[in-house]
Amino acid sequence: MKDRPLILITNDDGIEAKGINELTECLLDLGDVVVFAPDGPRSGMSSAITSENPIKYTLVKKVNGLTVYKCTGTPVDCVKLSINEVLDRKPDLLVSGINHGGNMAISVLYSGTMGAAAEGCIFGVPSLGVSLLDHHPDADFTESCRLGRMVARRILKEGLPAGTYLNLNVPKTDAVKGMKICRQAAGKWIKEYKRSENGAGKPVFWLTGSFENAKPIHPDNDTLALDSGYASLVPCKLDVTDYEWMEKYKEWGNK
DSSP: OTTSOEEEEEOSSOTTOHHHHHHHHHHGGGSEEEEEEESSOOTTOTTOOOOSSOOOEEEEEEETTEEEEEESSOHHHHHHHIIIIIOSSOOSEEEEEEEESOOOGGGGGTOHHHHHHHHHHHTTOOEEEEEESOOOTTOOOHHHHHHHHHHHHHHHHHOOOTTEEEEEEEOSSSSOOOEEEOBOOOEEEESOEEEEEOTTSOEEEEEOOEEEEOSSOOTTBHHHHHHTTOEEEEEEESOOOOHHHHHHTGGGGGO
16 A cells, blocks of 8 residues: 555654544545554653663554554654654654644744654654644544644645644634644743642642743734634744854854
């Protein structure tokens, strides 16, 4: 069945998460699907890799057109291991998600979902991360599946430029107004920790906080689109070089 596209699916919420299972179902007719995902939650892993301990994978299920594995590593470990050691050909598409919770703005740097998408891009695989702005384990993924499938079909047909991967975020609503091509919002998380105490009376800290847009706030940023009921699609680049700085300060290299 090598005439059919090969689609690799992973996530950072773990193999049992509703998001990855619904994503798998909605992409099954687009090609042969291999799910290779962590055996448990790995949120916030970004592009973390396992270097000092061995990792392993286990076959969970194999039926016509679908093979499912779980792995003891991170989302990026899953991409690396599957492409290097498990798959018999390079995937035509990698989709990471559907994440339980948004990965817009600066969160793209922390996200295990997007770390996996970036890793697929490093391997030259057209890659997409999909996230829903709903952390509930039983969230409604209807709209995120619809939009994720739509973008996946477009990528399979047209491809992506080398070094570019896509970040799709979907608002929590019954009917998304549409999808906007956006820039990543500039800003940062503030009031990031809630202080508490453990049983011994020692301080402990829970990650929390809210996102604050940096000014000037560009009207085409992803947070504004999502707040307005639209899905946001942000093209991301592997190359993080600041070319403007290079040009402005190139004389530094002459010293």
